[in-house]
Amino acid sequence: MADTxxxxxxxxxxxxxxxxxxxxxxxxxxxxxxxxxxxLTIDIPNEPGLRPGPCGERVQVxxxxxxxxxxxxxxDLNDPAILIQGGLNPVESDPRFHQQMxxxxxxRVLENFDRALGRKITFRGKQLLLLPHAFRGPNAxxxxxxxxxxxxxxxxxxxPGQNIPGQPIFTxxxxxxxxxxxxxxxxxxxxxxxxxxxxxxxxxxxxxxxDIVAIFQHFSFPTVLRAAVRASRGDLSEPNELVxxxxxxxxxxxxxxxxxxxxxxxxxxxxxxxxxxxxRGSILVAAVFDxxxxxxxxxxxxxxxxxxxxxxxxxxxxxxxxxxxRLCTEAAAAAQSVLTMCIRxxxxxxxxxxxxxxxxxxxxxxxxxxxxEQGAVDRSLMIEAFRRRGIYASEVSSLGEDALRWPPVPxxxxxxxxxxxxxxxxxxxxxxxxxxxxATEDLNxxxxxxxAWAGANAQRLRLVPDMxxxxxxxxxxxxxxxxxxxxxxxxxxxxxxRAHPELAGxxxxxxxxxxxxxxxxxxxxxxxxLDDAQRMERQVRHTRALAAADPxxxxxxxxxxxxxxxxxxxxxxxGMQMP
Amino acid sequence: MNDxxxxxxxxxxxxxxxxxxxxxxxxxxxxxxxxSHAASEKPRPMREIVGQVIDDVREADGTARIDVVxxxxxxxxxxxxxxxxxxxxVVVREVWMPWTEDPNDEEATxxxxxxxxxxxxxxxxxxxxxxxxxxxxxxxxxxxxxxKTLHAGFAGSPRxxxxxxxxxxxxxxxxxxxxxxxxxxxSRDERVIRDMDPPVGEAYLRMIGLxxxxxxxAGAPFADAWTYTESEFARSETWxxxxxxxxxxxxxxKVAAAxxxxxxxxxxxxxxxxxLVLAFELAGAVLLFPADAQWGTWDAMLSEPSSRDLxxxxxxxxxxHHGSHNATPRDFVELLExxxxxxxxxxxxxSTHAMARWPKIPKAxxxxxxxxVTERVARSDHGGEPAIPGFEHWGEDFIDxxxxxxxxxxx
Numbered sequence: 001m002a003d004t005x006x007x008x009x010x011x012x013x014x015x016x017x018x019x020x021x022x023x024x025x026x027x028x029x030x031x032x033x034x035x036x037x038x039x040l041t042i043d044i045p046n047e048p049g050l051r052p053g054p055c056g057e058r059v060q061v062x063x064x065x066x067x068x069x070x071x072x073x074x075x076d077l078n079d080p081a082i083l084i085q086g087g088l089n090p091v092e093s094d095p096r097f098h099q100q101m102x103x104x105x106x107x108r109v110l111e112n113f114d115r116a117l118g119r120k121i122t123f124r125g126k127q128l129l130l131l132p133h134a135f136r137g138p139n140a141x142x143x144x145x146x147x148x149x150x151x152x153x154x155x156x157x158x159x160p161g162q163n164i165p166g167q168p169i170f171t172x173x174x175x176x177x178x179x180x181x182x183x184x185x186x187x188x189x190x191x192x193x194x195x196x197x198x199x200x201x202x203x204x205x206x207x208x209x210x211d212i213v214a215i216f217q218h219f220s221f222p223t224v225l226r227a228a229v230r231a232s233r234g235d236l237s238e239p240n241e242l243v244x245x246x247x248x249x250x251x252x253x254x255x256x257x258x259x260x261x262x263x264x265x266x267x268x269x270x271x272x273x274x275x276x277x278x279x280r281g282s283i284l285v286a287a288v289f290d291x292x293x294x295x296x297x298x299x300x301x302x303x304x305x306x307x308x309x310x311x312x313x314x315x316x317x318x319x320x321x322x323x324x325x326r327l328c329t330e331a332a333a334a335a336q337s338v339l340t341m342c343i344r345x346x347x348x349x350x351x352x353x354x355x356x357x358x359x360x361x362x363x364x365x366x367x368x369x370x371x372x373e374q375g376a377v378d379r380s381l382m383i384e385a386f387r388r389r390g391i392y393a394s395e396v397s398s399l400g401e402d403a404l405r406w407p408p409v410p411x412x413x414x415x416x417x418x419x420x421x422x423x424x425x426x427x428x429x430x431x432x433x434x435x436x437x438x439a440t441e442d443l444n445x446x447x448x449x450x451x452a453w454a455g456a457n458a459q460r461l462r463l464v465p466d467m468x469x470x471x472x473x474x475x476x477x478x479x480x481x482x483x484x485x486x487x488x489x490x491x492x493x494x495x496x497x498r499a500h501p502e503l504a505g506x507x508x509x510x511x512x513x514x515x516x517x518x519x520x521x522x523x524x525x526x527x528x529x530l531d532d533a534q535r536m537e538r539q540v541r542h543t544r545a546l547a548a549a550d551p552x553x554x555x556x557x558x559x560x561x562x563x564x565x566x567x568x569x570x571x572x573x574x575g576m577q578m579p
Numbered sequence: 580m581n582d583x584x585x586x587x588x589x590x591x592x593x594x595x596x597x598x599x600x601x602x603x604x605x606x607x608x609x610x611x612x613x614x615s616h617a618a619s620e621k622p623r624p625m626r627e628i629v630g631q632v633i634d635d636v637r638e639a640d641g642t643a644r645i646d647v648v649x650x651x652x653x654x655x656x657x658x659x660x661x662x663x664x665x666x667x668x669v670v671v672r673e674v675w676m677p678w679t680e681d682p683n684d685e686e687a688t689x690x691x692x693x694x695x696x697x698x699x700x701x702x703x704x705x706x707x708x709x710x711x712x713x714x715x716x717x718x719x720x721x722x723x724x725x726x727k728t729l730h731a732g733f734a735g736s737p738r739x740x741x742x743x744x745x746x747x748x749x750x751x752x753x754x755x756x757x758x759x760x761x762x763x764x765x766s767r768d769e770r771v772i773r774d775m776d777p778p779v780g781e782a783y784l785r786m787i788g789l790x791x792x793x794x795x796x797a798g799a800p801f802a803d804a805w806t807y808t809e810s811e812f813a814r815s816e817t818w819x820x821x822x823x824x825x826x827x828x829x830x831x832x833k834v835a836a837a838x839x840x841x842x843x844x845x846x847x848x849x850x851x852x853x854x855l856v857l858a859f860e861l862a863g864a865v866l867l868f869p870a871d872a873q874w875g876t877w878d879a880m881l882s883e884p885s886s887r888d889l890x891x892x893x894x895x896x897x898x899x900h901h902g903s904h905n906a907t908p909r910d911f912v913e914l915l916e917x918x919x920x921x922x923x924x925x926x927x928x929x930s931t932h933a934m935a936r937w938p939k940i941p942k943a944x945x946x947x948x949x950x951x952v953t954e955r956v957a958r959s960d961h962g963g964e965p966a967i968p969g970f971e972h973w974g975e976d977f978i979d980x981x982x983x984x985x986x987x988x989x990x
């Protein structure tokens with residue numbers, strides 16, 4: 001007893017480490033942020049063991065310049081001088097602020113994924129490497145072998161937009177560019193074969209999805225949201241900062257405005273024509289935002305009627321600040337629920353060869369599974385927004401929600417994952433979420449057991465029998481339904497591959513995503529079977545068309561372009577003309 | 580003599596082909612290019628090779644004569660040999676170049692100037708670069724002395740033609756009048772022209788740090804106080820976990836250079852896109868010289884039914900761009916008719932030199948596919964190895980191919 005008292009006298013009672021860490025970032029980017037010189041404070045999960053860099057459990061910021069071959073001084077976010085002011089203030093001239101912003105935005109993206117997926121997403125025990133000043137050039141990449149590389153460059157001298165001609169522009173100071181590239185990394189983590197150009201939608205999905213995450217995060221920044229709601233008098237479907245992507249970058253590269261926007265004029269023929277991944281991806285972005293706007297409009301109708309004595313039409317002039325506040329609350333809530341819905345769909349995506357139609361089906365299934373009743377109207381609005389842009393699910397006969405949802409497989413006592421394997425994984429995943437987690441189980445052992453099970457049940461899982469099966473990803477997810485009940489599910493991906501007999505060196509892939517209940521009963525088998533001759537033929541036709549359009553791809557797969565895009569995901573195509 | 584003979588000189592990484600065609604009025608000599616890449620190893624100095632070419636065209640009276648010199652495009656590896664004073668003694672009747680070389684064509688001048696300006700800036704900015712980019716960039720430089728020979732040199736005041744002309748090409752008054760001469764490229768089609776434009780403007784080069792004009796592009800982004808060399812950084816104990824090492828660091832360097840590489844490659848492609856593509860049709864034979872034509876030109880040729888039909892009947896192919904993957908479309912090789920029982924069928928020549936720097940030139944898959952069409956594929960750098968049957972001469976310095984013909988009709 002006396003020992004303990006002595007200890008406290010010496011050091012005081014320990015204070016629990018805080019759950020959240022406040023950090024400052026530019027409000028979207030240095031141009032948009034001009035109205036708020038102090039920047040924007042966001043809070044992210046506090047990592048108690050954070051080291052200089054910042055270097056945390058899942059991400060590592062290394063400020064190494066690959067061109068000059070120099071390091072820039074790393075920031076120590078646990079320095080009391082920084083802690084006491086809630087993070088460094090936004091300054092373009094201090095690299096340590098750049099590192100802080102990259103770290104903060106990355107953590108925010110990770111948190112959005114964790115929340116939506118109902119588990120803690122990791123990089124298989126490694127850290128995602130982020131290089132805020134990796135190279136010179138108006139671009140940023142995610143390269144699976146390296147990590148996220150941000151470029152810096154002088155603004156265009158003739159047409160700098162709102163920048164000073166020639167001033168240094170840092171892509172790592174753009175919330176949108178950081179969020180876009182980090183999302184590429186996360187998509188790659190969840191579906192490593194989505195960088196293979198097996199059909200026109202695959203890379204476009206990568207790009208579109210990355211833009212969706214970047215733009216939806218805008219709604220969680222109160223000052224940006226409030227300004228937009230006030231200026232647009234609540235009509236968020238008008239052009240505004242919320243729906244613009246990378247404003248400073250767009251100006252600096254002589255585009256005269258934002259790099260991309262979530263708004264479009266729906267035109268089904270664009271989906272038939274567009275090839276370039278960013279352009280095609282923007283159709284997906286516009287569809288999701290259309291769905292969001294409809295949801296938001298629906299949710300604020302009662303507020304507008306209350307505020308206008310029942311007419312629903314706002315009088316001319318400034319909108320009452322109280323109403324602006326309430327509209328902001330609704331917009332932020334609707335945006336968060338759509339973003340969560342978009343990410344949650346991942347667990348219901350096939351492991352390879354995704355199409356926008358597959359994504360729509362996954363979106364609808366995932367949301368229905370969690371909130372069948374409550375989400376019905378919003379889902380139908382989303383389906384309609386996709387339809388207006390010519391995106392359907394090819395195998396589905398109607399656009400009714402029940403037709404769009406992945407069909408659940410009949411309960412089959414033989415189609416049950418080994419119970420102890422499932423139980424161990426559920427425990428394992430639960431431990432990881434817990435802050436006081438114990439060491440996690442050896443996942444390799446689980447993978448071996450899982451592969452054996454899948455091999456023995458190949459036909460039931462729509463895999464090709466008597467061929468090797470690889471398990472990629474095996475997770476338990478925890479979600480809370482609107483009624484308050486905890487939903488625990490287990491999701492596994494299985495992959496098969498074989499060399500194409502004619503296209504030398506081209507590997508054809510198939511596989512299934514299997515969703516099971518907490519006791520291992522399989523509910524969904526979302527498959528792209530390797531023995532689907534029609535799909536393979538489509539893929540071959542697509543590969544040939546790509547090769548014809550891209551001379552670099554003419555002779556063999558070791559030249560970039562046939563199936564792989566580098567594989568580097570860029571903010572844009574480097575200013576190069578692409579076929 | 581009823582045979583045509585193609586001589587491929589071993590210039591290392593480059594092109595020099597001498598074609599002799601029989602006519603009733605005597606032999607017609609056509610020289611396609613004469614150049615080698617500065618970075619390429621060569622079996623002998625370029626000066627010696629040029630000496631041999633000139634000797635090879637020397638006639639009984641002691642005068643060297645060439646009927647048509649074709650300068651397919653202004654890349655160093657195709658024209659460097661023309662930077663030699665001895666050409667002033669060679670009597671040439673005509674010089675053919677792509678329309679993009681026409682000094683009186685506004686569009687051509689614009690394309691040339693943009694290509695040269697970009698190349699010059701790229702090469703200047705890359706000075707001292709050891710990754711191979713500099714060599715790629717230097718190949719694009721104006722090669723002014725060599726181009727001067729083509730534009731204003733040679734004895735005999737040769738007529739210059741820039742092909743294809745905007746109208747239809749009437750070459751009946753040329754030394755090759757007796758033959759069917761097809762000018763297949765470079766097209767004046769808007770899409771093909773777009774491919775010839777350098778991919779990026781000055782602003783972009785500055786943004787990727789490739790303009791040495793002393794503005795922020797060339798400088799460091801932060802004050803020195805924030806900046807540490809690798810060894811300085813290594814000294815800090817608290818930053819050890821942030822040090823990049825091994826393959827990861829190499830990868831970062833590679834990614835950092837990616838945009839520069841993309842510019843250099845795209846510019847290379849743009850200049851190759853100006854390649855003059857010629858096919859000669861003579862009694863039963865089609866001789867195709869596509870220079871370094873790229874996809875845009877090939878696409879235009881393959882989509883036009885009449886030229887597609889002509890390409891299918893090719894009996895001699897000068898393989899484009901030293902056998903690289905981007906200058907011979909798969910579609911074209913699949914189109915080639917396989918030899919029938921009577922004809923000798925296709926023969927092909929690849930002027931190339933394996934360089935560690937560009938391991939994919941020549942492209943193995945392309946050579947294999949050609950081997951599936953014909954056994955007669957000669958590589959200039961395999962001249963010292965056991966001969967492939969069907970070639971008239973198989974030597975380390977040059978390889979000859981004899982193509983049997985019936986004498987073409989007059990006029």
